Amino acid sequence: MNLAITDVRLTPILVADPPLLNTQGVHQPYTPRLVVEVVTADGVTGVGETYGDTKYLELARPFAERLKGRPVSDLNGLFTLADQVAVDASRVENAVDVGGLRGVQTADKLRLSVVSAFEVACLDALGKALGLPVHALLGGKVRDAVEYSAYLFYKWASHPDGVTCEKDDWGAAVDPAGVVEQARRFTERYGFTSFKLKGGVFPPDEEIAAVRALAEAFPGHPLRLDPNGAWSLQTSLKVARELGDVLEYLEDPTLGTPAMAEVAERTGVPLATNMCVTTFAEIKEAFTAGAVQVVLSDHHYWGGLRNTQQLAAVCRTFGVGVSMHSNTHLGISLAAMTHVAATVPDLHHACDSHYPWQSEDVLTERLAFEGGRVTVSDAPGLGVELDRERLAVLHRRWLDDDGALRDRDDAAAMRVADPEWVTPSMPRW
Ligand SMILES: O=C([O-])C(=O)C[C@H](O)[C@@H](O)C(=O)[O-]
Ligand SMILES: [Mg+2]
Structure with missing residues (x-):
């Protein structure tokens, strides 16, 4: 069994989202996600998913480069590799309300948000290679x-x-x-x-x-x-x-x-x-x-x-x-x-x-x-199968976008309905 990663595919997509309201505004009609695939020398593919905004893509790309040749079983090594990926200081923000909804945005947290998709993809590939569900690997x-x-x-x-x-x-x-x-x-x-x-x-x-x-x-x-x-x-x-x-x-x-x-x-x-x-x-x-x-x-x-x-x-x-x-x-x-x-x-x-x-x-x-x-699936890996045609369609939507939807912006979506809207300062009430 050869578990070495020979190929990594990153596919940013835009996914339909209803007009869900939150304190910052409203969801945009399409939201970015990133689908990660790792392929082993034996031809086994594992999949993972994470946030698809630009700040994550710009970390995922150099991270993916470093993965080739490493075994999908080296999960601890993913964190060591992530430390080598530089995070643009302008992305880092220690305020809890940054982006509004998920707490602080430290360099480490940004890296971890990317590592997680690769960890899941590696576990999926490892599980498929061994004939074991991900929960068994955990x-x-x-x-x-x-x-x-x-x-x-x-x-x-x-x-x-x-x-x-x-x-x-x-x-x-x-x-x-x-x-x-x-x-x-x-x-x-x-x-x-x-x-x-x-x-x-x-x-x-x-x-x-x-x-x-x-x-x-x-x-x-x-x-x-x-x-x-x-x-x-x-x-x-x-x-x-x-x-x-x-x-x-x-x-x-x-x-x-x-x-x-x-x-x-x-x-x-x-x-x-x-x-x-x-x-x-x-x-x-x-x-x-x-x-x-x-x-x-x-x-x-x-x-x-x-x-x-x-x-x-x-x-x-x-x-x-x-x-x-x-x-x-x-x-x-x-x-x-x-x-x-x-x-x-x-x-x-x-x-x-x-x-x-x-x-x-x-x-x-x-x-x-x-x-x-x-x-809980007992099939090998995550127990899911990628629909390549659907992935291609949603990726095409991302490619065709002029950039307006590639970064989640609930306030911008709200301004379409209410041009006066500004992200409320906290506390709002
Ligand atoms: O529990 C939460 O805070 C969330 O689910 C954050 C999300 O971003 C949610 O507010 C949303 O989708 O608008
Ligand atoms: Mg919450």
């Missing part, structure tokens, strides 16, 4: 299916008139009734029983009313609200007190570890995060201060599936829960998330996934949610 599954939650968004019925886009059939959701209707569709289509509402879009009282409406429509079901740090400390305290009886957790109500710690201490409502703890360096301060009770791991920016397992071990040590964050992603990443989630013993919360919002994929067969769960 130590073995402790569950046969992974539970996901319905990721509810305020949304418009369609992108603004005149914008080239794919239509979606979800309808609008801009008030409590619309949110409940969307939740019903999620349960009908996928069987989800937990609900997360992306907040920070409307004044907090409106979002409180939406969560109350969900609690009434789905009594006893786990509910979460995530305004991406859009609230002041005072507003966070108020919302936590008003919704504490129905929330499974409140996600990133406010920015920064000290404010999160104060909300947690003064309200007792569990707080989850994909903003204030997004790197290993942030763990000590946040856990010591009791700022977060659940870390939402994202294998893309934590540096892959094995780093996610390490994060889970640290969380377990501190009695902090762990679950999964999601950004717009395709089936390759859903498969990767499912494999790693299957190996984490203390996964007590349904994971997030944007996948139901993506009508397009690069797989020959979409992954299915049944009863809100994805079955």
Whole structure:
């Protein structure tokens, strides 16, 4: 068996995305992703997926050059190689609200966001070469299916008139009734029983009313609200007190570890995060201060599936829960998330996934949610197959784009509907 990497393919694509609202603006009609393929000397191909914005592509290209000749089994070596790739200082930003939604943007985090796609691709190739599923390479599954939650968004019925886009059939959701209707569709289509509402879009009282409406429509079901740090400390305290009886957790109500710690201490409502703890360096301060009770791991920016397992071990040590964050992603990443989630013993919360919002994929067969769960594949590797024709179509869209869509910009998309729009300064309320 020759596991040496002989070829690496990087395919940036643009994927259709509905007009989902968040505190920064609205999703653009197409969003960038990067599909990574590694090919071994024996002709085995492994696939991975990550963010496709320019700042990631400019790291992925030199990284890919360094991979040739190395075995797909050398997963630790990926991190050593990544350290050799220079990150443009203008990309680095230590503020938690940079880009708004995923915490700090350190050089390391940018590198890890790229490494993760290669790690997944290497694991996929290694698994195929050995005839083993990825979860087995990670130590073995402790569950046969992974539970996901319905990721509810305020949304418009369609992108603004005149914008080239794919239509979606979800309808609008801009008030409590619309949110409940969307939740019903999620349960009908996928069987989800937990609900997360992306907040920070409307004044907090409106979002409180939406969560109350969900609690009434789905009594006893786990509910979460995530305004991406859009609230002041005072507003966070108020919302936590008003919704504490129905929330499974409140996600990133406010920015920064000290404010999160104060909300947690003064309200007792569990707080989850994909903003204030997004790197290993942030763990000590946040856990010591009791700022977060659940870390939402994202294998893309934590540096892959094995780093996610390490994060889970640290969380377990501190009695902090762990679950999964999601950004717009395709089936390759859903498969990767499912494999790693299957190996984490203390996964007590349904994971997030944007996948139901993506009508397009690069797989020959979409992954299915049944009863809100994805079955853990026992096929070799990730258990997914790339649809080369679809990949080519979505890549063609990327090639044809004039650059306007190659970097996610929710504020720019919002300005199409509202020319006066500027990204709100935080806290917004
Ligand atoms: O939980 C989160 O914060 C996210 O999922 C971040 C995403 O970027 C979300 O806000 C979105 O897709 O608009
Ligand atoms: Mg979040």
